[in-house]
Amino acid sequence: MSEADDKKAEIDRALSALCESFPARFLGAETEQALRDENAKILGKKGELSAILKELGRVAPEARKAIGEAANAVKAKVEAGFEARLRELAMRKRDAELNARPFDLTLPARVPLPRGHRHPISIVREELVQIFRSMGFAVFDGPDIDTEENNFGKLGYPPDHPATDMQDTFYTDKGHLLRSHTSNIQIRAMSTMKPPFAFIAPGTVFRRDDDMTHSPMFHQLEAFLVDEHVTLAHLRGVLSEFAARLFGDGTPVRLRPSYFPFVEPGAEVDLGCPFCKDEKTGKRLGCGVCKHTGFIEIMGCGMIHPTVFEACGIDPEKYSGFALGLGLERTAMVRYGIPNLRMMFENDPRFLSQF
Numbered sequence: 001m002s003e004a005d006d007k008k009a010e011i012d013r014a015l016s017a018l019c020e021s022f023p024a025r026f027l028g029a030e031t032e033q034a035l036r037d038e039n040a041k042i043l044g045k046k047g048e049l050s051a052i053l054k055e056l057g058r059v060a061p062e063a064r065k066a067i068g069e070a071a072n073a074v075k076a077k078v079e080a081g082f083e084a085r086l087r088e089l090a091m092r093k094r095d096a097e098l099n100a101r102p103f104d105l106t107l108p109a110r111v112p113l114p115r116g117h118r119h120p121i122s123i124v125r126e127e128l129v130q131i132f133r134s135m136g137f138a139v140f141d142g143p144d145i146d147t148e149e150n151n152f153g154k155l156g157y158p159p160d161h162p163a164t165d166m167q168d169t170f171y172t173d174k175g176h177l178l179r180s181h182t183s184n185i186q187i188r189a190m191s192t193m194k195p196p197f198a199f200i201a202p203g204t205v206f207r208r209d210d211d212m213t214h215s216p217m218f219h220q221l222e223a224f225l226v227d228e229h230v231t232l233a234h235l236r237g238v239l240s241e242f243a244a245r246l247f248g249d250g251t252p253v254r255l256r257p258s259y260f261p262f263v264e265p266g267a268e269v270d271l272g273c274p275f276c277k278d279e280k281t282g283k284r285l286g287c288g289v290c291k292h293t294g295f296i297e298i299m300g301c302g303m304i305h306p307t308v309f310e311a312c313g314i315d316p317e318k319y320s321g322f323a324l325g326l327g328l329e330r331t332a333m334v335r336y337g338i339p340n341l342r343m344m345f346e347n348d349p350r351f352l353s354q355f
Helices: 003-027 032-043 048-058 061-099 120-134 162-167 183-192 232-247 306-311 328-336 341-345
Strands: 145-147 171-173 176-178 197-206 217-227 253-257 263-272 295-304 320-327
Touching: 003 032, 003 048, 003 061, 032 048, 032 061, 048 061, 120 197, 120 217, 120 232, 120 328, 183 197, 183 217, 183 306, 183 320, 217 232, 217 328, 232 253, 232 263, 232 295, 232 320, 232 328, 263 320, 295 306, 295 328, 320 328, 328 341
Parallel strands: none
Antiparallel strands: 145 176, 171 176, 197 217, 217 320, 253 263, 263 295, 295 320
């Protein structure tokens, strides 16, 4: 018998021995990890089957096909045995759990559980709600999914107007979308109630934005007041009181003309930068946060447009009102000096423990 024939016989014996031994080895594995370790010893890259097949080059070429088929058959049996034993161990573990002594979920923990941390968005939302409620505003709620008419149409957005590009949102079907602002709540309140009223509408909103200062999902708070003879002076008074309660007495408020389809006139609201305030003089000296201007943009506002009143069935000749809206993330970033919006959505305990 030639050396090639001897090597073929040796490989055949090794494959046969491996095929006979693996069932007992799998049966002796009492845990899933032990079973996986045993399977890796047999079928792993440096396993026993690979070691046997390394000798295939010393076998006559015409005999290699038969050995390869035999090795594949052994591999298939090992894999089938592994899966069967894995299922058996899983069933055994499940049976042990079902038959074990019931665990009393009302028992106190064996070790004290660490307390969680309030999220900065939650802290800011609760503080803003308290500030506006103390000024006479009630909370009005609405759905996250609303009609295109409530989100855009009744707010004075003409169809296909470029202004809608800034609030490109997610549509669930024709005519329904994830609201891009909480102004849909303003529309619902004005369409179902008679003035006078003053509401705030905190909630989650959605837009197709994703960068350092924007997120596809974020939070807003809208405030609106409708009554007879409401003027821009009333809006300015509310903004001044809001700034004083949030950032301290004497916080300056600046209005810059700006365009919003649902208000006229409209304005961006800047507050005196809280980071570069000189505590002795009260002056804003300028810093990197406010780009050395002494002011930080915080929200948009304006007098509710007559078109919005008409769309909601309110007489614009008799009633007037104002609306303002701010992002809670933006407010939290200004309040606590948070450099990146994404930090508020990563749930990193090292970040949250600071609040």
